[in-house]
Amino acid sequence: MDIDTGTTELLCSVRDGVAVITLNRPEARNAMSDKLTPALRTQIKERGEDPDVGAILITGAGTAFCSGGDVKGMGGRGPRGQMSFEERLADLRWRQTNLTGALVALRKPTVAALPGAAAGAGLAIALACDIRIAARSAFVSTGYAKIGLTGDYGIAWLLTRTVGPARARELMFTAERVDAERGERIGLFNRIVDDARLQDEAFAFAKSLADGPRLALASMKDNLDEALHIDYPTALHREAERLVRASRTADHKEAVQAFVEKRKPVFKGR
Numbered sequence: 001m002d003i004d005t006g007t008t009e010l011l012c013s014v015r016d017g018v019a020v021i022t023l024n025r026p027e028a029r030n031a032m033s034d035k036l037t038p039a040l041r042t043q044i045k046e047r048g049e050d051p052d053v054g055a056i057l058i059t060g061a062g063t064a065f066c067s068g069g070d071v072k073g074m075g076g077r078g079p080r081g082q083m084s085f086e087e088r089l090a091d092l093r094w095r096q097t098n099l100t101g102a103l104v105a106l107r108k109p110t111v112a113a114l115p116g117a118a119a120g121a122g123l124a125i126a127l128a129c130d131i132r133i134a135a136r137s138a139f140v141s142t143g144y145a146k147i148g149l150t151g152d153y154g155i156a157w158l159l160t161r162t163v164g165p166a167r168a169r170e171l172m173f174t175a176e177r178v179d180a181e182r183g184e185r186i187g188l189f190n191r192i193v194d195d196a197r198l199q200d201e202a203f204a205f206a207k208s209l210a211d212g213p214r215l216a217l218a219s220m221k222d223n224l225d226e227a228l229h230i231d232y233p234t235a236l237h238r239e240a241e242r243l244v245r246a247s248r249t250a251d252h253k254e255a256v257q258a259f260v261e262k263r264k265p266v267f268k269g270r
Contacts, residue, residue, distance in 0.1 A: 003043070010039040011061075012047070017054040017210030018203060019047040026062030029117060031070045041098045048106045054210030054269070056106070057202055058129060059113040068120025068143055092152065100153045103128035104225075107218035109209040113202035115195065119143040124153035127162055130221070132188065133202045134180045135195040140188060145175040161228060163187050213251040214269040 003012035003019075011022040021043050023030035030036075047053050060066055083091065103110060103125070112118075112129040120143040126132050142159070144151045151172065159168040163186050171178065183189045193201045209217065219242040227235055246252055250270040258265035 003047075005039040005043060007035040007039050009033060009036040010043065012043050014047070014050070014053055016207050017052065018206045019043070019050065019053045019056045020203065020206075021047070021056065021058045022061055023059070023066050024061045026060075026064070028070070029064035029067035030060040030062070030122070031067045032121060033070060037095070037099065041095075041102065044099065044102045044106070048102070048108060051269075053108065054212070054214050055109045055111065055206040057111045057113060057206040058125065059199065059202065060115055063116040063137070064122075065112070065114040065116060065118040065138070066122025066125055067117055068122040096153050100124050100128040100158070104154070104158075107221055108214070109206070109212075109217055109221075111202055111206045111209070113198055114138040114140075114189075115198055117141075121153045121155070124155040124158055127155065127158035127188075128153075131190050131205070133198065133205065134183060134189040134192045135198040136180050136192055137195050138180045138183070138189075138192070139177050140183060141177050142172050142175050145173060211267065213246075213249070213255065213265075213267045215249050215251060216246045219246060 001014045003014065005012050009023075009025050011020075011024050013020050021040065023036060023040070025031060025033065025036060044056075047056055100121075109131070110129040111131045111133065112126040114126060114132065114134040116135065116138050118126045118138070118140045120141075123140050123142060126140070142151070142155060144155075156168065156172065159171060162168075163171070167186055170176075178186075178188065180189060180192045184192050223235070223239055223242060226238060230238075251265075251267045254267060255265045
């Protein structure tokens with residue numbers, strides 16, 4: 001089922017429980033724009049609330065994932081250059097919170113499929129997803145140091161938690177290009193695949209998550225997110241509570257019955 005996003009710069013469809021969101025500005029390496037970015041925020045929110053969606057897959061059209069912001073509109077050249085400092089600060093905070101902030105907050109599994117470059121805020125979008133699958137020709141760069149900026153869309157927080165503080169500093173300070181093989185080695189990518197297989201394999205992976213026990217997966221995300229900032233005794237208590245809740249779900253009972261009957265379970269999200 002195709003979803004009307006209000007612009008051709010962002011495509012969305014829902015198939016087999018997976019919402020596929022495609023950044024569709026290939027001529028601009030899928031750079032963010034005043035049409036694409038609001039539509040992306042809307043789709044993250046709406047597909048996150050859609051009961052027919054069990055997983056979200058974000059990708060880019062053509063040979064790029066997302067090259068970040070439109071550099072030609074920076075340096076006070078765009079409409080935001082006329083805003084006061086306070087207005088620009090409030091505007092950026094809102095935009096960040098409702099894009100990468102909303103992605104991180106989703107209780108559904110999210111997958112980024114990178115057919116090529118992800119830079120700046122585009123890299124932040126990929127890092128805000130739970131899983132990143134890259135084509136062999138893909139590469140990433142933080143990019144900010146090259147244009148005299150410091151980072152946005154939570155990239156410092158996301159990068160530090162993905163590759164560790166020392167590596168995050170290196171990548172932020174140098175803005176060096178990281179190819180797919182190195183990206184997988186340092187933990188930026190979960191897996192790399194042949195370019196021609198990227199979309200099929202990423203969709204199959206997302207579908208396997210959408211077919212899974214959705215309530216349990218949501219609670220797993222809670223456990224994993226909290227593990228970054230709570231102490232071990234608290235983690236034990238909260239894991240125990242969530243496991244007991246999961247043990248009372250229809251999905252758990254179905255999984256046990258399927259195991260006994262030696263068949264694949266059919267989860268209903270209940």
